[in-house]
Amino acid sequence: MSQLLKSHIFLxxxxxxxxxxxxxxCLKLVEAGMVCPGYFHGxxxxxxxxxxxxxxxxxVPHSVPDTRSEINYSGMIIIQFPRGVNWGNNDxxxxxxxxxxxxxxxxxxLSHLACSLDDTDLCRKLAVTEEVEHIYQSVTRLF
Numbered sequence: 001m002s003q004l005l006k007s008h009i010f011l012x013x014x015x016x017x018x019x020x021x022x023x024x025x026c027l028k029l030v031e032a033g034m035v036c037p038g039y040f041h042g043x044x045x046x047x048x049x050x051x052x053x054x055x056x057x058x059x060v061p062h063s064v065p066d067t068r069s070e071i072n073y074s075g076m077i078i079i080q081f082p083r084g085v086n087w088g089n090n091d092x093x094x095x096x097x098x099x100x101x102x103x104x105x106x107x108x109x110l111s112h113l114a115c116s117l118d119d120t121d122l123c124r125k126l127a128v129t130e131e132v133e134h135i136y137q138s139v140t141r142l143f
Contacts, residue, residue, distance in 0.1 A: 004075070004076055004136065006136050008028070008077040009077070009135050010077070011130065011132060012080065014081065014083060017085070018085055018086065018087050019044070021093065025061060026040035029075075029100055032075065032077060034075045035070050036071075042064045042066070042067025045067075051089065056123035057124070058097065059093040060098075061096065062099040071102050072100075074109075076097055078097050080094065080095055080126070081094055082128050094123070094128075095117070095127060095135075097113055097139070116140075117138070122138060
């Protein structure tokens, strides 16, 4: 599985809506070379199937299988939203971990993230930290 790079962690971001947060996430994935622009439509379609919100202020958006051809290589970006983004169902996202993964690799990535970020207090701290290193160490400790 691809390692998370510190340069793929973005702090102090703002998005007025879930749609805008997904748009920003896809833009960052495209800028990193992980995906092609068409991946965004797959992320939106996946979100319509069921929410990618996990728990503790964490959302893990990814795409539907038929847009995986838009993926150049597997990886993830993390975007911090200290004010939070309304993710629906009274859920507020403070850390968005956008995945680009071919095949079943996204299940492994989701599992690692769920284990790494299952601590409510840790997630509260990560939502407002000003240190990329803090998020990086917390997310990669189990990879």
